[in-house]
Amino acid sequence: MVLIKMAHNVISVRPIKPSEWQLYRDTRLYALRDSPDAFASTYEEEALRADESWKARIIAAFSSNNDHALFALDGNEVCGLAWGKLSANTADIFQMWVNPKSRGLGAGRALLDELLAWARRCRALRVRLGVTAADTPAMHLYKAFGFLSAGDLEPLRKDSVLMSQPMVLELRSTLP
Template identity: 55%
Template sequence: MISVHPAKSDEWKTYRDMRLRALLDSPDAFGSTHEAESTKTDAMWSARIAAAASSGKDRVLFAFNRDDACGLIWCKLSSDEPAVADLFQMWIDPASRGMGAGRALLNEAVSWAESVGVNRVRLGVTAGDTPAMRLYAACGFRPDGALEPLREHSHLTVQPMSLALGPVGPTD
């Protein structure tokens, strides 16, 4: 049974451990690296989650498979475009893939974005015919812009994608 809930300030260790596992498991899916993130102190991890939990502009979500944290997504209101939310750090533990955790995290992230008045949700996904790309497309995300480099010194590219929220146009 998959459930989703927002991260609380005192769950920074769960966030840290999941983020580091994600970077090891799927290094080609993220702009950051395990090498860069693993040097952060516990105080930095704690402060990151505390700031997100209290900001009102960030929403960190965990997916759980029964009692075990198995997925992560970070939602952030854009500072440049107030009607836009960006999704980052989406990852599902390999043992829980195919159980609906990714879709549950996306649904909860989009619901949060709608609840705070956002009209568009953006994300970037490593370009290719991958399970992540197929999930985002199945959830209504569409390519939105040119391919971009994943990070410096990488041959991989990222496809920006977005999902329009709310009324799309006339209904008659």
């Protein structure tokens, strides 16, 4: 677990437990409503998922060596979400989001720290993500961690005018 103390707030990060599938669902749906321009998925699409699908997604992630689904917590309250998925030698990051009430407290940094530590433990050679192409706190965070643009802009989702910038962080030099 990663702990970051900011003033009076303590941000922690931990895996999402199978019993928390409803909290994950509610947090994910809130994130999609709060920041629709940050995700390839939409609230309308995800809200149609059956509860069994949400539950199965978290149970599968928790028992998998290839998924790392995380909550960020501000004290005892969930304030952020992120998901890592390992494929061959690459870890992909999805669903990064921080509640507006907790932005600026280090939750995004804590989530990213844990995902990168996980990727290194899994001996991934690189970490990839896509971020909406704009001058945003998310873009600044990824660049601060050393992520570099990796390819042409792509539509955020079908029929979207928003563009996503693929980014990559090479980890080879950090492996023992």
